[in-house]
Amino acid sequence: MRYIEPHAHMVSRVTNDYQDMVLAGCAAVCEPAFWAGFDRSSADGFYDYFCQLTEHEPRRAAKFGLPHFCWLCINPKESEDVKLASDVISIIPKFLEKQNVLGIGEIGLNKNSRNEIKVLEMHVDLAARHDQLILVHTPHLEDKLKGTRLILDVLRADSRIKPGRCLIDHVEEHTVKMVLDGGFWGGMTLYPETKCTAARAVDMIELYSAERLWMNSACDWGVSVPLAIPLAALELRRRGHSAEAIDRLIYQNPKRFLSQSPKFKLIEATI
Amino acid sequence: MNRRELLDLYYLEARAKLIDVAAFLDRLDRAEGEPDFRLAAFKQALGEVQNEKVPRAERVLACLSDPTVDPIPVATTKAACGAWPGK
Numbered sequence: 001m002r003y004i005e006p007h008a009h010m011v012s013r014v015t016n017d018y019q020d021m022v023l024a025g026c027a028a029v030c031e032p033a034f035w036a037g038f039d040r041s042s043a044d045g046f047y048d049y050f051c052q053l054t055e056h057e058p059r060r061a062a063k064f065g066l067p068h069f070c071w072l073c074i075n076p077k078e079s080e081d082v083k084l085a086s087d088v089i090s091i092i093p094k095f096l097e098k099q100n101v102l103g104i105g106e107i108g109l110n111k112n113s114r115n116e117i118k119v120l121e122m123h124v125d126l127a128a129r130h131d132q133l134i135l136v137h138t139p140h141l142e143d144k145l146k147g148t149r150l151i152l153d154v155l156r157a158d159s160r161i162k163p164g165r166c167l168i169d170h171v172e173e174h175t176v177k178m179v180l181d182g183g184f185w186g187g188m189t190l191y192p193e194t195k196c197t198a199a200r201a202v203d204m205i206e207l208y209s210a211e212r213l214w215m216n217s218a219c220d221w222g223v224s225v226p227l228a229i230p231l232a233a234l235e236l237r238r239r240g241h242s243a244e245a246i247d248r249l250i251y252q253n254p255k256r257f258l259s260q261s262p263k264f265k266l267i268e269a270t271i
Numbered sequence: 272m273n274r275r276e277l278l279d280l281y282y283l284e285a286r287a288k289l290i291d292v293a294a295f296l297d298r299l300d301r302a303e304g305e306p307d308f309r310l311a312a313f314k315q316a317l318g319e320v321q322n323e324k325v326p327r328a329e330r331v332l333a334c335l336s337d338p339t340v341d342p343i344p345v346a347t348t349k350a351a352c353g354a355w356p357g358k
């Protein structure tokens with residue numbers, strides 16, 4: 001089995017997780033910028049984080065022969081402070097030249113506030129100006145339905161944005177259809193309690209065209225499962241999906257979306 | 272997969288989750304306390320589980336979602352609690 005982990009917060013994981021992922025067939029890992037679990041006090045804190053994502057973490061992954069890519073932004077949980085957000089957004093362009101940066105993400109909304117929307121629009125503008133792919137975080141739990149609608153409105157309002165270059169992450173049964181119908185890609189996040197189980201992800205795959213869907217673990221500093229994708233592959237097998245269909249979903253689909261960035265390159269080797 | 276195969280695969284797991292929900296509600300009944308919007312939303316969602324029409328999962332998620340459309344003026348918390356307080 002081979003797979004791509006398109007959404008994992010490896011800075012929060014131990015090195016053994018890299019080893020386990022590679023042993024399970026992971027061919028690349030992509031790390032969106034996110035909330036550290038506490039608010040950073042200044043743009044300098046984000047500068048250091050972006051150095052970690054573009055320099056240190058790729059080296060840590062390389063010890064296991066694993067290509068590491070990242071996405072940059074100030075995340076929606078820290079977007080209430082528009083001044084801080086604008087300071088952070090101003091330092092992103094120079095990091096976009098780094099070899100492992102795939103685009104702007106994970107941007108989006110958290111509580112669906114006016115300032116969060118303002119900062120989302122600033123990020124969308126940044127992505128458009130620099131011709132970057134976009135990775136979107138949709139809000140948690142009771143805020144997801146409303147937030148997903150608002151996010152799609154913002155993306156559609158900017159005529160420079162092509163839906164096929166945007167991945168809307170953390171879709172569930174009540175949001176997946178509007179995302180796919182809009183021409184966007186959808187990410188199903190296999191995360192305990194607050195997001196999606198493997199069985200439900202397989203349901204969505206069976207109900208909708210899987211052409212523009214991927215799965216991810218979004219493993220981070222919370223209780224989460226770095227091997228959630230290979231475990232979901234087992235679920236797909238239990239449900240009678242062929243090896244080819246599983247490979248399409250967990251390897252070829254993310255590869256197709258991510259390859260829209262010329263920087264996304266895999267080491268074509270088998271374990 | 273046919274219905275029999277899906278039952279073979281998922282019945283025991285779903286049965287365990289169902290008993291957990293029943294025990295959770297019993298536990299709440301044994302405890303003192305004020306009415307809570309989360310429990311009200313939970314019970315409304317349980318009604319949707321009983322409704323024979325598909326898609327149940329989508330309707331349950333809708334019961335547990337903020338139904339409004341306008342952005343809120345300001346985010347005063349980062350957290351979500353799994354049901355809409357209705358404020």
Ligand SMILES: [Zn+2]
Pocket residue numbers: 007009032034106137218
């Ligand atoms: Zn994330």
